[in-house]
Each structure stands twice: as C-alpha cells, then as structure tokens.
Amino acid sequence: MLNIAVFVSGGGTNLQAIIDGINNNQITNGVIKLVISNNSKAYALERAKKNNIKSLVFLKNDYDNINIYEKNIIENLEENFIDLIVLAGFTTILSKNFVKKYENKIINIHPSLIPSFCGDGFYGLNVHKAVLDRGVKITGATVHFVNEIVDGGDIIVQKAVEVFSNDTPESLQLRVMQEAEWSILIQAIDMICNNKFH
Numbered sequence: 001m002l003n004i005a006v007f008v009s010g011g012g013t014n015l016q017a018i019i020d021g022i023n024n025n026q027i028t029n030g031v032i033k034l035v036i037s038n039n040s041k042a043y044a045l046e047r048a049k050k051n052n053i054k055s056l057v058f059l060k061n062d063y064d065n066i067n068i069y070e071k072n073i074i075e076n077l078e079e080n081f082i083d084l085i086v087l088a089g090f091t092t093i094l095s096k097n098f099v100k101k102y103e104n105k106i107i108n109i110h111p112s113l114i115p116s117f118c119g120d121g122f123y124g125l126n127v128h129k130a131v132l133d134r135g136v137k138i139t140g141a142t143v144h145f146v147n148e149i150v151d152g153g154d155i156i157v158q159k160a161v162e163v164f165s166n167d168t169p170e171s172l173q174l175r176v177m178q179e180a181e182w183s184i185l186i187q188a189i190d191m192i193c194n195n196k197f198h
C-alpha cells in the first residue's frame with residue numbers, strides 16, 4: 001500500500017478525483033495520508049476535511065528561503081511515511097534538491113499534451129489561452145514524473161481533447177479537466193501503486 005501526499009493550491013478537483021478513485025476502487029493499493037497546500041484559502045482544504053484527510057498549509061512567505069520551506073514539508077512527509085507525491089495544481093516550483101530527494105516519487109498533472117504548451121509560464125489558464133492563440137485543434141492533458149526540468153520528466157499517461165471553434169480559455173480548461181485530467185490522474189496513480197509503470 002503506497003502512502004500518498006497530494007499537493008494543492010486551488011479548487012482541488014483533481015484531489016477530489018483521486019479521493020473518488022480510491023473510494024470506488026479505480027485506484028487500489030494507495031491511500032491519501034496528507035494534503036499539503038501553499039494557499040490557506042484553497043477549496044481543496046475543504047475537500048480534505050470533508051473526507052477526514054489530514055491537511056497542512058505551508059505559506060512560502062512564512063519562510064526565509066525555499067530550503068527552509070521545503071525542509072518543513074519534508075519533515076511532515078517523513079513523519080507520515082509518504083511514498084508518492086502527487087502535484088495536483090500545486091503552484092510552487094519545487095527545488096532541484098527536493099526533486100532529487102524524491103526522484104521517481106513525484107508526479108504532476110499538466111493541462112496540455114507535453115511537449116506542447118508546457119514549461120516556464122505555462123500554468124492555469126495561460127496554457128489554454130496559448131492553445132487557442134495558436135489555433136491547434138487537439139489539446140489534452142499529461143501526467144508525468146517530475147524532474148529538475150519544468151514539465152520535463154517521463155510521461156506516464158496522456159489523453160487528447162478536441163478544441164472547439166467557440167472555446168474560451170475557461171470552457172477549454174473545464175473540458176480538459178472533465179475529459180482528460182481527472183481520469184488520467186486516477187489511471188497513473190493506480191499504475192504506480194500497482195507497479196505497472198516501468
């Protein structure tokens with residue numbers, strides 16, 4: 001059984017998908033031990049509370065530098081024997097040291113088909129705006145391992161989503177989540193918990 005920590009910053013729909021996936025056995029051999037947020041107002045924290053999952057808030061501004069910030073997070077990960085870290089909309093870029101320490105143990109959900117529309121500056125609605133500006137007809141989502149390059153780690157699962165001519169960044173963001181993100185995140189976590197990704 002893998003102990004999972006989910007890192008969040010916002011609404012937490014991806015966290016909810018993981019909770020539901022565990023409850024309905026789409027994810028087996030995994031349990032969420034901890035939710036970590038860098039935003040005290042994140043609705044994801046409510047979702048954790050409703051599901052009796054321990055949550056902790058770490059505000060970057062409360063710490064002198066990223067090393068001390070991450071040291072505090074790591075202490076809590078170790079106390080909770082965390083095996084897998086899922087970045088589900090987490091907006092802080094983790095340091096090289098942190099990523100190295102948890103090599104092959106951190107995954108991220110990104111709302112495009114990597115290597116398109118990814119890397120520095122491509123987060124949140126920016127990704128979907130860029131997709132519409134470029135006029136691509138197919139976008140999607142990717143779950144990948146996290147390494148020292150932003151959105152650069154090995155790809156675990158991807159799913160394509162059609163772009164409609166009347167899409168706005170908001171409508172596209174929602175459809176990418178509904179048609180791709182939630183399902184591939186569940187799929188990737190289940191694969192890792194059951195040793196099916198090599």
Ligand code: GRF
Binds near residue numbers: 008009011012013015
């Ligand atoms: C998602 O679009 C995810 O791909 C991106 O941030 C968003 C988080 O949404 N990295 P939520 O907080 O899970 O609802």
